[in-house]
Amino acid sequence: MKSPFDDTYFMKKALQEAEAAFDKGEIPVGAVIVANDRVIARAHNLTEMLNDVTAHAEMQAITAAANFLGGKYLNNCTMYVTLEPCQMCAGALYWSQISRVVYGASDKERGCVALNTKLHPKTKLEGGVMADEASQLLKRFFIEKRNLN
Amino acid sequence: MKSPFDDTYFMKKALQEAEAAFDKGEIPVGAVIVANDRVIARAHNLTEMLNDVTAHAEMQAITAAANFLGGKYLNNCTMYVTLEPCQMCAGALYWSQISRVVYGASDKERGCVALNTKLHPKTKLEGGVMADEASQLLKRFFIEKRNLN
Numbered sequence: 001m002k003s004p005f006d007d008t009y010f011m012k013k014a015l016q017e018a019e020a021a022f023d024k025g026e027i028p029v030g031a032v033i034v035a036n037d038r039v040i041a042r043a044h045n046l047t048e049m050l051n052d053v054t055a056h057a058e059m060q061a062i063t064a065a066a067n068f069l070g071g072k073y074l075n076n077c078t079m080y081v082t083l084e085p086c087q088m089c090a091g092a093l094y095w096s097q098i099s100r101v102v103y104g105a106s107d108k109e110r111g112c113v114a115l116n117t118k119l120h121p122k123t124k125l126e127g128g129v130m131a132d133e134a135s136q137l138l139k140r141f142f143i144e145k146r147n148l149n
Numbered sequence: 150m151k152s153p154f155d156d157t158y159f160m161k162k163a164l165q166e167a168e169a170a171f172d173k174g175e176i177p178v179g180a181v182i183v184a185n186d187r188v189i190a191r192a193h194n195l196t197e198m199l200n201d202v203t204a205h206a207e208m209q210a211i212t213a214a215a216n217f218l219g220g221k222y223l224n225n226c227t228m229y230v231t232l233e234p235c236q237m238c239a240g241a242l243y244w245s246q247i248s249r250v251v252y253g254a255s256d257k258e259r260g261c262v263a264l265n266t267k268l269h270p271k272t273k274l275e276g277g278v279m280a281d282e283a284s285q286l287l288k289r290f291f292i293e294k295r296n297l298n
Contacts, residue, residue, distance in 0.1 A: 051221045052212050053244035054203075063201050072200045087266055088240025095202035095237065115267050117236055 005037040007080070007102055011130045014080040014104070017044040017057060018137055024049060028137045031057035031081040033065040033074065033098075040077070041065035057081060058089035062096050074098040075122070082134035084111035084127060090119060100124045104134030154186040156229070156251055160279045163229040163253070166193040166206060167286055173198060177286045180206040180230040182214040182223065182247075189226070190214035206230060207238035211245050223247040224271070231283035233260035233276060239268060249273045253283030 010032060017030025021044035033041040043060035047053055058081055066072045078100040085093060085103065090112030093101055097120045106127060108114050119125055159181060166179025170193035182190040192209035196202055207230055215221045227249040234242060234252065239261030242250055246269045255276060257263050268274055 047221060047244075051219065052215050053221050054208055054212055054241050059203055063203055066201050070200065072196060072202050086240055087243060088237050091235055091237025091240050091266070092203050095196075095235075116265065117240070118264050 003037075007126075007129045010034050010039070010078070010080040011082070011102065011104060013039055013042065014082050015130060015133055015137070017042055018082045018134065021045045021057070022137060022141055028141050029057045029081065029083045031061040031079055033061050033077050033079050035065075035069070035077045040068045054088070056086065056089050058085050059092055062092050062098075066096070072096070078102060080129070082130075083107055083138070084113060085117075086110050087112060087115055087117045090117040093123060094118060094120045096120075097122050100126070102129050103127045104129055105131045105138065152186075156275075156278045159183050159188070159227070159229045160231070160251065160253060162188055162191065163231050164279060164282055164286070166191050167231045167283065170194045170206070171286060171290055177290050178206045178230065178232045180210040180228060182210050182226050182228050184214075184218070184226045189217045203237070205235065205238050207234050208241055211241050211247075215245070221245070227251060229278070231279075232256055232287070233262060234266075235259050236261060236264050236266045239266035242272060243267060243269045245269075246271050249275070251278050252276045253278055254280045254287065 013032045014030045018028040022028035026045045030044040032039045041061045041064035043057045045057045046055040074096040082104040084107040162181045163179045167177040171177035175194045179193040181188050190210045190213035192206045194206045195204040223245040229251050231253040233256040
């Protein structure tokens with residue numbers, strides 16, 4: 001029997017976080033961190049509300065997961081994030097030594113793949129999981145924002 | 150008359166922060182952010198104490214400076230940091246649009262110059278200010294750490 005806990009299952013949780021960001025007027029990006037099929041951290045972008053460029057979903061999730069685990073290394077953890085991490089977040093993931101990062105939509109301009117940010121040798125990176133859903137939410141955000149201005 | 154507020158003056162403040170990190174058993178890196186010849190944020194590495202890979206001196210200083218200014222962009226600010234910023238911190242500096250970053254010692258392995266991290270077009274990066282002092286403090290830290298283990 002197929003486990004219900006596949007990449008799509010957890011990416012949906014990350015998308016729920018992205019929707020929570022959307023509802024607050026934040027660029028809709030969400031992330032969860034999973035260990036042993038359990039979500040140990042969830043976060044969404046809060047850069048506007050906190051007036052802080054470092055408050056990306058991934059950064060907050062890394063801090064929360066380390067807090068949950070009582071240690072700063074995220075070995076045996078997977079991050080699901082709706083958008084390809086930027087240099088800052090990929091740099092933080094490098095230090096965390098996380099085992100796996102799964103992202104949804106690509107960011108051809110500011111993403112870590114596009115900008116060739118170095119990940120830890122222990123980290124596997126995969127993209128394209130529920131990319132359309134993540135991408136549609138971002139597009140909807142920017143269209144609504146344009147129409148308001 | 151030469152202004153007392155030159156790069157060396159502010160790098161000394163960053164070095165004081167690095168020494169505070171040293172005294173706490175943290176890898177000794179310190180940072181200050183300056184606007185109009187005034188230090189508006191100061192921080193030192195706290196990754197061990199906070200169990201958080203994101204708690205680099207630069208990250209905390211960026212958050213503190215934005216909080217002080219009431220806005221997330223650090224235009225017309227200069228960061229002084231004792232060690233060349235890593236990918237994560239350079240990535241955060243990219244988002245902050247900071248005007249200038251001055252560092253002390255180089256980090257040939259994990260620094261943003263070595264790893265070619267993209268900075269914002271508005272940002273000028275300069276290195277080598279009080280590099281020996283910053284480097285000596287780091288060396289002393291790692292020697293003492295080795296001797297304790």
